[in-house]
Amino acid sequence: GQQLNQSPQSMFIQEGEDVSMNCTSSSIFNTWLWYKQDPGEGPVLLIALYKAGELTSNGRLTAQFGITRKDSFLNISASIPSDVGIYFCAGGGAQRTNFGNEKLTFGTGTRLTIIP
Amino acid sequence: DTGVSQNPRHKITKRGQNVTFRCDPISEHNRLYWYRQTLGQGPEFLTYFQNEAQLEKSRLLSDRFSAERPKGSFSTLEIQRTEQGDSAMYLCASSSDTQYFGPGTRLTVL
Numbered sequence: 418g419q420q421l422n423q424s425p426q427s428m429f430i431q432e433g434e435d436v437s438m439n440c441t442s443s444s445i446f447n448t449w450l451w452y453k454q455d456p457g458e459g460p461v462l463l464i465a466l467y468k469a470g471e472l473t474s475n476g477r478l479t480a481q482f483g484i485t486r487k488d489s490f491l492n493i494s495a496s497i498p499s500d501v502g503i504y505f506c507a508g509g510g511a512q513r514t515n516f517g518n519e520k521l522t523f524g525t526g527t528r529l530t531i532i533p
Numbered sequence: 534d535t536g537v538s539q540n541p542r543h544k545i546t547k548r549g550q551n552v553t554f555r556c557d558p559i560s561e562h563n564r565l566y567w568y569r570q571t572l573g574q575g576p577e578f579l580t581y582f583q584n585e586a587q588l589e590k591s592r593l594l595s596d597r598f599s600a601e602r603p604k605g606s607f608s609t610l611e612i613q614r615t616e617q618g619d620s621a622m623y624l625c626a627s628s629s630d631t632q633y634f635g636p637g638t639r640l641t642v643l
Contacts, residue, residue, distance in 0.1 A: 526575055
């Protein structure tokens with residue numbers, strides 16, 4: 418199935434550094450979401466974006482919904498050890514139906530590792 | 534805990550056996566989704582319910598797969614005659630506007 422292009426695939430950083438990752442698509446989406454997944458667990462919602470151009474923060478996390486509706490980025494400031502994990506972007510609402518179907522199309526993930 | 538729950542968390546089965554997974558959504562959510570995630574990939578959409586109605590099925594959902602949500606609350610996903618390629622994490626999500634995921638059921642087919 419289709420997966421969104423997410424970059425970088427992996428990041429190795431030191432604690433305290435800022436992190437930036439992005440997600441691009443050839444299709445337009447009406448919502449963008451960012452999830453974090455720990456090994457053996459389901460994705461946990463970090464930030465949801467509903468409007469093109471929207472910039473939203475959640476603590477040390479900031480995400481933006483691209484103006485073209487084909488991309489989004491996520492920034493993490495002052496990384497801490499618990500930020501380790503896999504980050505997924507997801508686009509929703511690519512095909513509007515009468516039922517408001519919002520099946521999500523996920524990116525390929527960015528694995529964040531913090532070097533001691 | 535009022536989040537999405539899934540049972541079992543792990544299932545090991547032999548090829549050719551049938552398996553069934555259960556998802557209990559957040560109680561006020563009327564939409565329920567199933568996704569499959571293989572190693573190193575993001576989740577992929579399988580099927581979607583609004584209340585008890587199954588509104589869309591992905592091409593990934595072969596004839597061996599069936600999902601139900603009989604009373605518009607919990608849902609089950611059954612895989613018949615399992616194959617090794619069915620080994621994956623099966624994720625359930627529920628939403629009223631934004632999707633919240635359960636912990637998943639990891640299926641290993643030997």
